[in-house]
Amino acid sequence: MTSPALLLILGAAGVPLLRGGRLRQALILSLPVAGLVMLWLLPEGTSASFALFGLELTPVRVDALSRLFATGFLVAALLTSVYALHLRDSLQQAVILAYAGTAVGGALAGDLLTLFVFWELAGLSSAFLIWAGRTERSYRAGMRYLVAQLISGLLLLAGTALRVQEGHGLEFSYLGLNGPGDALILAGVGLKCAFPLLHAWLTDTYPEATVVGTVALSPFTTKLAVYVLARGFPGTEMLIWVGVVMTVFPIFYAVIENDLRRVLAYSMINQLGFMVAGVGIGGALGVNGASAHAVADMVFKSLLFMAMGAVLLRTGTVKGSELGGLYKSMPQTTVLCMIGAASISAFPLFSGFATKSLIMEAVGQEHRTVVWLLLLFASAGVFHHAGIKIPYFAFFAHDRGFRVPEAPLNMRVAMTMAAVLCVGIGVAPNLFYELLPHTMDYAPYTAPHVINQLQLLLLASMAFTLLVRTGLYPPELRSVNLDADAVYRRALPAGWNALTRTVPRLRRTVGTPLGHCATALWDTTVRSSVNGRVIAPWSTHSMVWWAVLLLGGVLLLALL
Structure with a gap:
């Protein structure tokens, strides 16, 4: 085969x-x-x-x-x-x-x-x-x-x-x-x-x-x-909380990150968290939600990376502090990026709405209130940093004077194909649901669900606008934000360098005297005469005391 x-x-x-x-x-x-x-x-x-x-x-x-x-x-x-x-x-x-x-x-x-x-x-x-x-x-x-x-x-x-x-x-x-x-x-x-x-x-x-x-x-x-x-x-309890943590913590890193491709990398962890939580919930709805959202993410995350790649190709940078005003010279890329942003933010009629809602519904049916609220917070967060921040700082914000050609034709074709899929899954989700591993009866477009999602997105956009207008939003600065990679990129190399400097110093300051002591002890015990103190015959009561002291020491160490 x-x-x-x-x-x-x-x-x-x-x-x-x-x-x-x-x-x-x-x-x-x-x-x-x-x-x-x-x-x-x-x-x-x-x-x-x-x-x-x-x-x-x-x-x-x-x-x-x-x-x-x-x-x-x-x-x-x-x-x-x-x-x-x-x-x-x-x-x-x-x-x-x-x-x-x-x-x-x-x-x-x-x-x-x-x-x-x-x-x-x-x-x-x-x-x-x-x-x-x-x-x-x-x-x-x-x-x-x-x-x-x-x-x-x-x-x-x-x-x-x-x-x-x-x-x-x-x-x-x-x-x-x-x-x-x-x-x-x-x-x-x-x-x-x-x-x-x-x-x-x-x-x-x-x-x-x-x-x-x-x-x-x-x-x-x-x-x-x-x-x-x-x-x-599927159904592994631990994965629920692992997924929740994955959805929440990248939000804070993404808000302060200047490199827009790294913002999308943190956003990827956020979306993976929804999938992991869905797997942890298990059942038909949880596994279907995780699987559907994974496939949808392959498309809309690729679309966002494609848009940032086009920006990088034409301008030579994807730093938020250096971009802005590109909608004037790259209007098609701007529109396609906004479709990807709407999809990852779960706007109605876009793919993320049809897939992420399955996971939220699975959590709700399990009556996990704390998990549901944290995932809701994470949903607002992803709209904040991926749905708004990415297109805003790349294509709008302050005009940096870039006047560049549009992305190459093949790039725009690929982005258009991805955008069509994002809209197609969002408009006709039932066709996509037929591909999922478990049969289910679920309708994403109910009035309460659509209204609640629109309210969430509206409040998140108002919060972003308020923070930007009042100057409270973290500015886009040229900086390096350390993450868990600081352990193996900073701490471990620094520890190794300190160890390589300390060992020769200890060898000089401690090793040499210890060597002299060891030599002297060896001379005393082995090379001494038959009448030497150490190898001379010891009395029975002295050996008993030594045995008691050694046994007491062993017991004390065991107790500690």
Whole structure:
């Protein structure tokens, strides 16, 4: 059975072999389309299995959940490929297709070993999109990114090995938290999904990728992790609170961040939090909500990164303190960016409204009031920093005098395709709901729901306007905001440098006297004469006292 993943990966190898022109562009665009056709020609329930060393492997398994995510990955691959058509760097174009293929392969994997292989290939291939920047910053960021991905894969492999040792086999289905192997797998997935305190690799590295690279990074790695959570850990209570924390804390970082691509990186963590919380709620509505929002996020987050990439391409910067007034020279990009902003903010008639409401409804049906209120606060926050801040500071705000050409035609086509999908899902959500893994009866466009959402968005916009007009809104400043990455970028290097300076000093000040003492003690005990004090015969009562003292010391240490 041929997998769409192999089609993309093998087809990507042929991209650099073709010189630039129509032929290479045709190959780049035809691979995701052919993958979509191949995926939907595979009947639901299709699987291909074989035995290896007594273990059953299932490289391809097609069901509603895997098909939904694989479809999202292939659509995102098509959008990104169109966006990258203007590149002369065939390596980036090939890596995008191979990277998308690894995500599709992971979504269709029916066993943990196959998942691990595609998991690691995804991390390795995507690192090249950061290194493609060909700067010292991008090289170092790519290395940090690769280390995080490899650690995630090692945790997944270790957890898989423990499960096999416990007799659970390699089947990739519901895992739960029933043993140390499951905990290790969840830790590996959590690292790739940017759980709190494990998230710094995302905000550290995504903004260092190329214009096209950041767009390609946004839909695949983290959404593959969401898929694994939805498959292996639905209904896990811990994930509810992990997701809530993920939705809330990035808001505060995004408000003070000056780099607009880094603002979108924090916004990505915020949206991942909604998905993780939906998986934690579990049930048909929770899993459907997490899955639907993941696929919608692949589109509208890509659209926002595309808009910022176009701005970066034309102006050379995405710093909020340096931008403004671009709506005059880039009106089409401005409108398309605002569609992405409306989608991520869950405006009615846009995709985020149709998908995020499933998660909120699932939380409400579980009567989790505190969780629901925190997610509501996070919804207002994402409108504040992604729905308003991004388009406002990039295209409006103060006119910095930029008069630049519009984005290249292929970029605008890709953004238009993404915008059409955002509006299509929002206008006709029931068609999208039919693709979800569980059947449900849910209508997002009810009067109370629409009115409540519009009230939330109106109050959030009024708060933003008030803060800006009164000067209380944090200004866009050229600054570096330290996050959890300060641990491995500042604290650990500083500690290592201090240790390397301290050890030679201790060797000189303490080591030399201790060496002399040890030599003297050795001379006293070993090289002394037979009549020496230490090796001379000791009386019985002296040995008894020494034994009592040693035993008392051991007991005292045990008590402490």
